[in-house]
Amino acid sequence: MSEYDQIQKSSLNLKGVGELSAGKKKKKKSKESKHRLEQVVTSQNDDEEVKTKKAYIDKRTPAQIAFDKMQEKRQMERILKKASKTHKHRVEVSRLRSSKMDLRQVIHI
Numbered sequence: 001m002s003e004y005d006q007i008q009k010s011s012l013n014l015k016g017v018g019e020l021s022a023g024k025k026k027k028k029k030s031k032e033s034k035h036r037l038e039q040v041v042t043s044q045n046d047d048e049e050v051k052t053k054k055a056y057i058d059k060r061t062p063a064q065i066a067f068d069k070m071q072e073k074r075q076m077e078r079i080l081k082k083a084s085k086t087h088k089h090r091v092e093v094s095r096l097r098s099s100k101m102d103l104r105q106v107i108h109i
Helices: 031-055 062-084 087-108
Strands: none
């Protein structure tokens, strides 16, 4: 039983609850003042966004700019290539591929 002698037998004490607490209750803040503060903050953020948009400087090198342009161009080409094929055309291509695969399997057997 000596193993259990060191166990705490009382209930746990929570911070700020009971006789040890400060005794003062917190005042509730009005929702209107909070709403007004949010409006002021958002208006300041809008002003800052306008300033930052005007002050934005492109710090990329000419090579990086050219690389980004080529990537956008290639992506547009891929999109147009995929959009040009109809569903019917895609089905025909897949059927041709599967029939070629079937012929290869028959020949190897």
